[in-house]
Amino acid sequence: MKTKILLKCAKAAGFAAYALFLLFSFLKGFEPGKKMAFNLSYFSLEMAKILPPAFILIGLFEVWVKKETIEKHFGSKSGIRGHIGGILLAGTTVGGLYVAFPVAYTLYRKGADLGVIFTYIAASAICRVPMTIFEASFLGIKFSIIRLSVSIPLVIISSMLLGKYLTRKGYTIRDGA
Amino acid sequence: MYFLYIVLLIALLVSFIADRTKTYRAIKIAFKKFTKILPAFASMLVLVSIILGLVPDSLIVHYLGESNMFQGVLMASFFGSITLMPGFIAFPLCGILLKKEVTYTVISAFTTTLMMVGFVTVPIEKRYFGGKVTVMRNALSLVIALIVAVVTGIFFGEILP
Numbered sequence: 369m370k371t372k373i374l375l376k377c378a379k380a381a382g383f384a385a386y387a388l389f390l391l392f393s394f395l396k397g398f399e400p401g402k403k404m405a406f407n408l409s410y411f412s413l414e415m416a417k418i419l420p421p422a423f424i425l426i427g428l429f430e431v432w433v434k435k436e437t438i439e440k441h442f443g444s445k446s447g448i449r450g451h452i453g454g455i456l457l458a459g460t461t462v463g464g465l466y467v468a469f470p471v472a473y474t475l476y477r478k479g480a481d482l483g484v485i486f487t488y489i490a491a492s493a494i495c496r497v498p499m500t501i502f503e504a505s506f507l508g509i510k511f512s513i514i515r516l517s518v519s520i521p522l523v524i525i526s527s528m529l530l531g532k533y534l535t536r537k538g539y540t541i542r543d544g545a
Numbered sequence: 546m547y548f549l550y551i552v553l554l555i556a557l558l559v560s561f562i563a564d565r566t567k568t569y570r571a572i573k574i575a576f577k578k579f580t581k582i583l584p585a586f587a588s589m590l591v592l593v594s595i596i597l598g599l600v601p602d603s604l605i606v607h608y609l610g611e612s613n614m615f616q617g618v619l620m621a622s623f624f625g626s627i628t629l630m631p632g633f634i635a636f637p638l639c640g641i642l643l644k645k646e647v648t649y650t651v652i653s654a655f656t657t658t659l660m661m662v663g664f665v666t667v668p669i670e671k672r673y674f675g676g677k678v679t680v681m682r683n684a685l686s687l688v689i690a691l692i693v694a695v696v697t698g699i700f701f702g703e704i705l706p
Binding site (some may be wrong): 370380382400415419422423424425464465503507539542544 | 546548549550552553557560565567568570571572573574575576578579581582585587588589590591593594595597598599601615629631632633636637639640641645649653657658660661662666669670672673674675678681682684685689690691693696697700701
């Protein structure tokens, strides 16, 4: 308990030092510090745009989608179909990993298989449709096709194994607190 | 981004017409979940800003442009793992790398780790999945990224004739 409080204090001190550093950078015109402040504001704005709608959709999902539906399509008996479903769902995920984690927890609560959840998380990193189109326009369609056709099978296999292993160990995903 | 808001608007409208109390409950749940994880997001934002401040694009271009393929892949996976970039910054950067004759193998290692391995998202991931599984998932992702890089290299004729 004591270490937890200590850790919290250290974290607060870190935040304070960081804020002071940014302020100092602005007053003295310190470039790297100014760049950090710019990055912070840029990414904060990005989060502010993505997170509220994403969480409201998660909330709607929680109240409307029945547990049986998720169990049927993404549950432990869904097999490879569940993994493909996870990839399709991931294709429409906005943002990236940081949005996928809270969604993953909700899917888990509704009875999705752990393996399918890991596939969903990895796929939301690599298979987002708008991102892939953008990638292909800069690096060529051949590059994107190779990347997806190699990574998707690997993701499914590794997620199945990780999911099986953790399910056997009685692992549970936590609620983010 | 617009897509997200359009979907949200339609979903909210349909939900509201179908069942008003359920919709309020959904918003309440959303708010609760959001505020719970918010501190972790703050940690992530601070980490991102520090790392992108310390590792500017020019540094990445410099290091990946000047090294041989093996070093390049290692360096690329390192940079890809510790940073977080939105696609519209990352892919133009890759375009620059390509013009500097950086191999597809190295670029593949960079983009795949950038997407899959998240050092800066650890504060969030850990809250849901715990430290151990977070490490396991990221390690697995790194391995997958390296395999993808090698296969990309083979298909582009950069590794093996």
